[in-house]
Amino acid sequence: MMECNLNCKNCLKKLCTHSIPIFASLEYAQLEKIANLTVHRTYEKGGSITAEGEGFDFVAILHGGSAKAHKTTPDGREQILYVFSAGDFFGERNLISGKKADYGITALEPVELCMLYKDDFKKIMVQNPDISIRIIEELGERLSHLENAVQNIGVRSLESRLAAALLELAAKYGRDGAGGLTINMPLSREGLANYIGTARETVSRKLGALEDDGIIHSEGARSIVVADRKALEQLAGIYS
Amino acid sequence: MMECNLNCKNCLKKLCTHSIPIFASLEYAQLEKIANLTVHRTYEKGGSITAEGEGFDFVAILHGGSAKAHKTTPDGREQILYVFSAGDFFGERNLISGKKADYGITALEPVELCMLYKDDFKKIMVQNPDISIRIIEELGERLSHLENAVQNIGVRSLESRLAAALLELAAKYGRDGAGGLTINMPLSREGLANYIGTARETVSRKLGALEDDGIIHSEGARSIVVADRKALEQLAGIYS
DNA sequence: CGTGGATTTGATACGGGTCAATGAGGGTGG
């Protein structure tokens, strides 16, 4: 989208504002200006970026790594709502309302974050009304995601949910390789279980079943090869 | 919020734009102007307002009655995502993206709708940037709702979900009366089941159990009296 | 090469889905 990528190796690093959908309508000079307002932070794997119920007066853009947004019940059961990866952002909800975050965000891998103070972001929004539209679009996407999640968990079978989750992760973390699409799993088995609303043992069993059927092939715990994508799509789409 | 309520009996009727959160920042004259652009329609109970996958180039404001937003799988399993009542609106998602609705909306009771053509609405948005903010807020609310729903269905017990759903409906459709809060249920048992992701028989059983415990008292199929709100909140909040 | 956490596998129990039958309203027509 911007030609500077090739002739400016530091471009992406310096401009965390680049490639963020909500800033897509801005000029380069403006992106640079905004980038100068950002605060950069890193988190190690497992580090807590926000805790549930904590105040949060930034808009944060994930610049590297991946993170999960999750709600946890007092008795320790965790439901993962989103898995964020590079380019995703969060904190937009607290922008206007000033409400506290109603979920926690935890790094799954080492994370680099670019943060923009709420007040700065508001100024930018006022100066660039297009951004509101982009945010509405993005929120719409998230609504879609959750609407699907509700339906999945509510009425679709476990197998179907698992297949859908694998396809979703494949889209974000997959690379084509020998023998099919290789997914570099950001989530542990337990994480995957908490994402699709089941127990870790069950994930093991179902993945085992998929492997027996030759649909996937798991290489270590953090790498899954999708051998038969069509079959997965069948499982995910044809609600049994 | 507007003083005209008392001395203008037709005010609410004429101005379907009144009392809609997203128009809260507008002047009366402007509300009137917008109201003149609206198209009014009514639907009978059970009538389909939008089918899943259908194009929809209105923003619709529910002026009376109630409706459910639902996704249905090919094999007929329905998951209810939202229950809309007077003052709620929908269709905002298709505003910008032009995407098709990814859920259907069906009247639960006779519904009166005020519709605004997409193009008109866009014009209004441009003239009143505040509206974008309101929409972002409202979308944020819906995200919260769904995030809770995902967690509820994913990790909380059936009993807990049912209690939470009753409290939610009580907030919208409840009136204080003799013996406690009376909920005028817009949803049938089957609807309630589809809302919390279970089977109608199970809803019957669990409601029966709640009645045995003296927590609720059901009067006919469409009216439930909450006798012990505290106990319900316990069930809803203390995830078993 | 050992240690601890994650994963897999196995055995068991229970919640809740499904099927089937019965019961309660509420509207319709005689």
Next chain:
DNA sequence: CCACCCTCATTGACCCGTATCAAATCCACG
């Protein structure tokens, strides 16, 4: 005004899926 019927709700019996508990194994890392 009553009897009938159709729909919705309730109740019961049974069984499957999956959570849970327990143990073995694998793997990553020091």
